[in-house]
Amino acid sequence: MRRAGEALGQVAALVAVLLLAGPAAAEARGAGDGEALFRACRGCHELGEGARHGIGPHLDGLFGRIAGSLEGYRYSSAMGRVGEAGLVWDAATLDRYLEKPQAFVPGTRMSYRGMPGEQDRAALIAWLEAATAEAPADNPAVASLPRPEIAAATLEIEGDPAYGEYLAGECVTCHQPSGRADGIPSIVGWPRDAFVRALFEYKTNVRSHQVMRMVTGNLGNEEIAALAAYFGQLSPQ
Structure with a gap:
């Protein structure tokens, strides 16, 4: 009986320690998770010193900002x-x-389907609030400059939007020309370098997608430049 009582006392003490440590441990775990969760956002959103608009707007000074208000980004x-x-x-x-982005702002260009986990959202938002508070709120971001290490020859070509519109028939069977993103990413209004880089990543299988690999495999530099010019000039509805 005495041994059982001692065991119960040890269990109670352990539970007490865990309860006391719980909030701090959860806070530490949440901060780490938030940064890890943001990795999925980095393909579209930049943050911090030198951040620019890309597929999505930069996130510097995010908290307290009116939605759709940044200069230089086509919302x-x-x-x-x-x-x-x-x-x-x-x-x-x-x-x-x-x-669920599409439920909260119907018609948003953001193709992300949503983060159902409440704790994940809380962790990401807490990390974002700290990270964006350290970033300049008045970042005069413009469309990202071309990155010469990716598709340099194509980025030097002035694409023909009219030719791009002719070629776009195959694209708009999946990607809506209105810019809506109902389960398939919007490609309307993308910065030219982001558009070109994405197509080359599919073409070279850096991004793995069987249909896109087949589509881009038939496109040359002139065609990719023309598609980038056409979709880049469209305004999302």
Whole structure:
């Protein structure tokens, strides 16, 4: 009996330690998870010193910003409307948006389907709030400059939008020309270098997608430059 009592006492003590350590451990774990979760966002959004607009707007000074308000980025009309209606990004609005972007802002260009885990969203938002607070709020970002190490020859070509429109028939069977992203990523209004780089990554199997590999395999430099010019000039609806 005495041994059983001692064992129960040890268990109770251990539980007490875990309860006391719980919030701190969760906080530390959440901060780490938030940074790891943001890796999935980096393909579209830049953050920190030198951040520029890419497929998505930069995130410097995100908290307290009116939605759809950054200079130099072509937002969807849906994001512009909610910003004009007074939507401001904070922990609560970001939580709702990240849970299911298309439900919170119908017609948004963001093709991300959503983050269902409440704890994951909380961790990501907490990390973002700390990271964006350290970044300059008045970052005068413009469209990202071409990166010469990727598809340099194509990036030097001035694409013909009219030729791109002719070639785009195959693209718009999947990607909506309106810029909506109902399960398939929007490619309307992308910066030229991001568009060209993405096609070359599919072409060389850096990005693995069987259909895109087949489509891009038949495209030369002139065709890719023309498609980038055409889709880049379209305004998302």
